Amino acid sequence: MINTDEIRKDFPILNLKKNGKRLVYLDSAATSQKPMQVINAVSDYYQTYNANIHRGMYDISVKATEEYTNSKELAADWINAGSYREIVYVRNATEAINIVALSWGNENIKEGDTILITTMEHHSNIVPWQMLAERKKAHLEYVKLNESKFIDMDDYREKLKKNPKIVAFTHVSNVLGTVNPAKEMVELAHSNGAVVLVDGAQAAPHIGVDVKNIDCDFYAFSSHKMLGPAGIGVLYAKEDILENMPPVLGGGDMIRSVNFDKSEWNELPWKFEAGTSNIEGGIGFGAAIKYLKGVGIKNIEMHENAITMYALKRLADVKGMSIFGPGIEEINKRIGVISFKIDGAHPHDIATIFNSEGIAIRAGHHCAMPLVRELLSENAVARISFYIYNTQEEVDTVIDAIAKVKEVLRLNKQ
Ligand code: C6P
Numbered sequence: 001m002i003n004t005d006e007i008r009k010d011f012p013i014l015n016l017k018k019n020g021k022r023l024v025y026l027d028s029a030a031t032s033q034k035p036m037q038v039i040n041a042v043s044d045y046y047q048t049y050n051a052n053i054h055r056g057m058y059d060i061s062v063k064a065t066e067e068y069t070n071s072k073e074l075a076a077d078w079i080n081a082g083s084y085r086e087i088v089y090v091r092n093a094t095e096a097i098n099i100v101a102l103s104w105g106n107e108n109i110k111e112g113d114t115i116l117i118t119t120m121e122h123h124s125n126i127v128p129w130q131m132l133a134e135r136k137k138a139h140l141e142y143v144k145l146n147e148s149k150f151i152d153m154d155d156y157r158e159k160l161k162k163n164p165k166i167v168a169f170t171h172v173s174n175v176l177g178t179v180n181p182a183k184e185m186v187e188l189a190h191s192n193g194a195v196v197l198v199d200g201a202q203a204a205p206h207i208g209v210d211v212k213n214i215d216c217d218f219y220a221f222s223s224h225k226m227l228g229p230a231g232i233g234v235l236y237a238k239e240d241i242l243e244n245m246p247p248v249l250g251g252g253d254m255i256r257s258v259n260f261d262k263s264e265w266n267e268l269p270w271k272f273e274a275g276t277s278n279i280e281g282g283i284g285f286g287a288a289i290k291y292l293k294g295v296g297i298k299n300i301e302m303h304e305n306a307i308t309m310y311a312l313k314r315l316a317d318v319k320g321m322s323i324f325g326p327g328i329e330e331i332n333k334r335i336g337v338i339s340f341k342i343d344g345a346h347p348h349d350i351a352t353i354f355n356s357e358g359i360a361i362r363a364g365h366h367c368a369m370p371l372v373r374e375l376l377s378e379n380a381v382a383r384i385s386f387y388i389y390n391t392q393e394e395v396d397t398v399i400d401a402i403a404k405v406k407e408v409l410r411l412n413k414q
Contacts, residue, residue: 002295002303004391010035010291011389021358024394029174029202029337029385030362031224034288038227041287042280053279054253054270068279071286072269078289079200079219080210081236085268088235088242089282093201094124096220096235097168099272100197101128103245104218109165111137116164116194118143118151119375120173120180123367125199129168143169145375149325150333151180160192167194171203175368175381176325177308177337179207182214190215195241201225204234205387206304206335208297217241223281228288232281235272242268249274292388300388307386308336311395315340318402320411324376336386339366342402344411347382353408357401359394 008014011033016023025033051061053068072084081087090096105128109115115129119142133140143159146152151169160167167189172179186196197218203209204219205226211219218241222233237245247254247265251274256264265271292300312328315321320343326334341347347363354361363382365372372378384398406412 001306002299002388004303004389007035007295008389008391010037012036012039014389018358018360019356024357024359024397026384026386026390026394026398027360027362028205028225028387028390029383031230032205032227032387033389034227034229034284035291037291038229038284038287042229042284045280045283052276064279064283067286068277068282071282071289074286074289074293075234076236078209078292079204079221079234079236080212082212082239086236086239086242088237088269088272089277090233090235090272091231091278092222092224092233093199093220094222094233096218096233097124097197097199098128099235099248100218100220100237101132102248103272104195104241105129105132105166106135107244107246109133109136109138113138114141114162114164115139116141116143116159116162116167116189118156118169119145120151120176120178120371121168121170121368122174122199122201123369124201125168125170125197126370149176149375150178151185153181153184156185157188160188160194163192164189164194166197168197168199170199170201171209172200172206172335172337173325173368173371174202174337175339175366175371175376175383177334177339178326179203179333179335182216186214186216202335202337205292207301211236223285223288226288227291228285229278229281232278232285239268242272245272247271247274251275253277295388303388304336304386305331307390307392307395308334308338310392311336311338311384311386311398314395314399318342318399320344321402324381336390337383338385339381339383341378341381342405342411345405345409347378347380349409350382350402350405353405354398354401357397357404359397359401 049060053065195217198216200221204221219236224230254274324339351363
């Protein structure tokens with residue numbers, strides 16, 4: 001199991017005081033905190049080998065190139081990709097999905113085709129497909145959720161009968177915390193001839209991901225949610241698919257040769273990385289993955305499972321509390337993202353009062369408006385989310401803060 005006392009020593013921000021109280025950071029689904037190992041890796045690059053990659057014959061440029069490529073190898077290993085050639089560095093999961101919609105989508109989607117996504121998606125996995133559907137006069141279809149707010153597999157099978165060219169779904173919901181049966185969904189889509197993109201933004205930091213086993217064609221995730229810097233993320237794609245996709249951006253580094261009338265593309269994955277890369281981001285991301293590997297994904301899963309279980313139990317005792325997403329009995333189908341509401345309290349008031357207690361949580365539609373508004377029938381929900389550095393004592397502070405919410409809003413009198 002994880003020794004959180006030891007882990008917390010690596011995260012300087014966790015010693016900060018907020019409103020006179022120690023910061024309790026429960027918004028890792030939005031972005032995670034960073035350990036000294038990542039901060040030092042970025043600082044070390046700036047201080048000792050800052051140079052452009054793929055361009056210099058001199059030592060510090062060679063080292064920068066090596067470290068950047070090495071981080072891709074770590075990223076490939078983290079999700080069990082075939083090699084770093086399948087790892088395209090992009091700004092974030094959002095950009096990864098957009099690149100697929102622009103490159104693969106523009107080539108392969110024709111008028112009248114169907115694109116299939118689910119009603120559980122983050123805006124990043126809705127809007128690029130809406131834009132593609134509009135460009136191509138294609139149909140965008142949504143798989144429903146069932147009563148328990150899991151993907152309705154019967155509806156999924158039905159919608160697959162419309163022969164979508166591409167299916168895109170989230171591995172883990174950023175609102176419900178639900179882990180979707182990715183392997184089964186990919187298998188069904190493939191047997192129907194569709195290619196599949198999995199949005200792994202909330203999965204890659206928290207659960208073991210094996211893209212070979214899932215067999216998805218594309219997988220998207222961001223560094224900043226897994227201890228790394230912002231501005232760097234991964235588009236994984238099977239090598240043969242990437243080979244056949246045209247680049248989206250043109251410029252330096254993505255070419256093998258340029259003539260006045262025509263250019264030839266560079267080898268993978270550089271074909272998709274035009275211009276100077278986010279070098280320090282890639283190096284920091286590599287350090288983050290090394291750190292997570294040191295902790296071990298099984299330990300991460302066990303720790304988050306235990307703390308989520310504890311939180312669900314304690315929250316269940318709160319009067320007027322509703323929790324969205326799988327309950328304790330389905331703990332193995334969820335991660336530590338818990339969205340909730342308290343009768344009579346607006347989620348923004350909850351988040352504001354939590355803040356006065358030093359607790360950082362997110363409240364709102366969580367960039368999943370269709371899910372929150374239409375399926376949960378809420379304008380906003382409050383959300384706590386855990387990572388490797390969170391403790392049961394921090395869950396206890398949440399329970400105390402809820403008592404404070406009730407006191408301030410005079411809900412105890414109801
Ligand atoms: N969700 C949240 O607070 P980016 O912003 O590109 O790194 O990640 C986008 C994204 C895509 N898919 C899912 C399932 C996500 O949860 C997110 C990011 C954050 O829930 C910020 S809105």
